Amino acid sequence: MTGENEKNYIVVERLHKYFSQRGSADMHILDDINFTVKKGEVICIVGSSGCGKSTLLRAICGLDPDHEGTVRIDGTEITGPDKHRGMVFQEHRLFPWLTVSQNVGYALNGISKEEKQEKVKQYIELVGLNGFERSYPRELSGGMAQRAGIARALVNNPSVLFLDEPFGALDAFTKISMQKELKRIQKRSHTTMLLVTHDIDEAVYLADQIIVMSERPGRIQNIVPVKLAEPRDRNSYEFVEIRKIIYNEFFN
C-alpha cells in the first residue's frame, strides 16, 4: 500500500471546473484533468496565460475546493488547505509588518519557542537569507523576498510544495539563480513540487514531468517526461531537444 501511495502520491481524477457567469452558460475552465505524481517528483504545468493552470494548482492544493472530480494526496482526498502543503505565490505575500524570521516562523504553531527558533534558523539558512533575519519585506529585493516566501512554505516540512509562477515577477538573471536555488533546495528536502509556469526553459530545467496545457477549456494536451542528467545544462543538445518538443506543443 505504501509503495502504491509513493507511486501515485498525488492523484488527480476527472477534474472539471466551471465558472458561473451572469447571463450566459457556465464557462468550462478545466476539462477532465487526470494525472498522477510520484513522491519526490517535480512537476511543471506549462500553459499560456488564461489556460487555467493556476486554477488547477489552486484546486489541487485545496484553496479552491469547488470543483468536480477528486484530488488525492497520499490517499487522502483534498477538501481544503492544510499546513502540510506549502504554497508559494507569484507575489511573495510576506506580511509587511513582520521581519523575515517572523514571517518564516508565522507558519509554525504549537511548538516550543526554542524549537521554533531552531527551525526558522534552519530554513533561513536553506534559502540563503542569513543576515536578513531582522529585515522587513520592503527592505528585500524581489528575489530575496521570494526566498523568504519559499522558506515560510517549507518550514512546516510540507509533503508537497505548490508554486504558482513563483519567479514570474523576477528579472531574467535573478530568475535563473532562483531556479538553481529551488533545484538545490529540492535535492536536499526531497519535497514533491508542483510548479505552474509559462516559461518553457524553467519547466525543462526543473521538471521531472511537464504537463502541457491547452486553453479554453483547460485540458492536458500532453505530458512530457524530462529525463536529463543533473546538473542540467540549458545549452546541451538534450535540453534543447526537450525545449523544442514543448515549444512545438504551443507554436506550430
Place this chain on the structure above:
Amino acid sequence: MNKATAKNAGYAAEYIILVAAIIGVWIVMGSTGNLNPVIMPAPSKVGNTILSLIQSGELWESLGISVARVLQGYLLASVLGIILGILIGLSNHLERLTGLLIQLIKPIPPIAWIPLVILWFGIGEGGKIFLIFLGGFFTILINVIDGIRQADTKLIEVSTSMETPFFKHIFMMVIPSAAPNIFTGLRTGLSSCWMCVVAAELVSSTTGLGYLIMNARQFGKTDVVIVGMLTIGITGKIMDSLLKLAEKLVIRWN
C-alpha cells in the same frame, strides 16, 4: 552651512511663513490703530494677557483640566472604538446589524446632545466626558472597521491556509494590517475630541479652556478669548504631532 541644512532651513522657513505673515499683518494693523481693541485686540495686548495668565497659573490650570477631560473621553472612545471596530469589521453579520445605526448617529454633532446629556448626567464631569467621547468614538470606530475590512485577501489566504490559530490570526495578521487605518482613526478622533472640549465645557462648567473662553466673552475680554483659542490650537497640534510620532514608532515596517 552645507546644501542639505540650507535646504532644510528653507523648508522650515516655508513651513512657518504663512503664520508669520498673518501675525505680521496683525501687528501692523494693531500699531497703526486700525483695529477696534474690543473686537480684535492688538498682538501686544494678547501677548501681555498670555504672560499674565501664565504667571497667575490660570492658563495652566484651565489647560490641565481640559486636557484631562479630553484624555478621559478620548481613552474611552479609543478603547471602545477599537474593540467594537474589530468585532464589527470581522463579522458581516454585525456590520449589517450596526451599519444603519452608526450612519444615523454619526452625523449628529456632539453639541446637539447637550440637552440630553444634562438630563442624563447632570452637570458633573460625566456629561462632559460623554460629549468628548461622542466626538471621537464614531470616527475611530469607522476607521477601524474600514481597516479590518480592507485587509489584503491574499495575505488572509496565506494565514488561513497555514491553519493559523484564531487569536494569532487576529493579533498578528488582521490588526497589524489595519494599523495604518487605526492610527488615522486615532488621530482624527483625537482632534475631534479636542474640538469638543469647548462644547463639553458649555455644560455649566466653571473650569477648563471652554469656560475660560465663555467667561471672558461675557466680560468682553476678547484678548482672553484669543489666548484660549490659541491654546486650544497649539495643544491640538502638539497632541497630533505626538500621535504621529507614536504611529511612526509602531508602524516601523512602512
